Amino acid sequence: MPNSEDRCQCRMIHEERVDGARQKALAAEEIENLAQLFKALADPNRLRIIFALEQDEMCVCDLAAFLEVTESAVSHQLRLLRQLNFVTNRRQGPILYYRLTDSHISRLAGLALDHLRE
Amino acid sequence: MPNSEDRCQCRMIHEERVDGARQKALAAEEIENLAQLFKALADPNRLRIIFALEQDEMCVCDLAAFLEVTESAVSHQLRLLRQLNFVTNRRQGPILYYRLTDSHISRLAGLALDHLRE
DNA sequence: TAAATATATGAATAAATGCTCATATATTTA
DNA sequence: TAAATATATGAGCATTTATTCATATATTTA
DSSP, rough: OOOOOOOSOOOOOOOOHHHHHHHHOOOOHHHHHHHHHHHSSSSHHHHHHHHHHHOEEEEHHHHHHHTTOOHHHHHHHHHHHTTTTTTEEEEETTEEEEEEESSHHHHHHHHHHHHHOO | OGGGGOOOOSSSSSSHHHHHHHHHHHOHHHHHHHHHHHTTSHHHHHHHHHHHHHHHHHHHHHHHHHOOOOOHHHHHHHHHHHHSSSEEEEEEEEEEEEEEEHHHHHHHHHHHHHHHOO
């Protein structure tokens, strides 16, 4: 983990390009947030949850049946998606129905899918 | 890891929704590919490489200087991005200049960024 | 209020990830 | 052809991640 004190010990062929990249670079925090967003989409089961909720809201045990994993696993995944505000829930008695917060995320996933399919 | 033989031992409150989700679900392979795509974007340094290459093609050692990591680390990251066809390179003498294969990926990243910024 | 149901959470664990170091390969130059 | 330069690769390691199991919390029903 190099700190900013001892940088530039490495070679640099095109200093102007490195400087240019530095100037136009996004803030570290923004990069981190972006990586976190993509990380949330970088798991098959979370993607399947997102696409399933695109159709209809679902409760934890239905999602567990759909994914064929434990309800605990789904609950952990939903917590992550909740923390990023990808999903919200409404309680009806003892049952929590999860749904997508908005269409942004599934549109992003859909666009990536389009890219995959060329 | 439950196999498909002993499924449905779990509760299921809305069987029709689970069936509906199953019917409209993407193929497992497609989900895997999509997760892999997002996984490639789920790392700060790879994102920084992608945004840097959006400006101009760059060689390995310049990218290493820009990111402040070893050239080996950059080379490993570039291999992953190359395997997914996110980047390509051209050789000029001993130097490999990397660039984005097309604008798809950076557009996807840009769209995600828009979402973050609301 | 006790039991049953639905979900959440913490700990533990196996697998994946990203880095560094050492070394290999490829190209140019002396 | 030997040395120098630019990049790639494999092994090893620390960290993160996704899951399960055990247990806790919250809601409804008997």
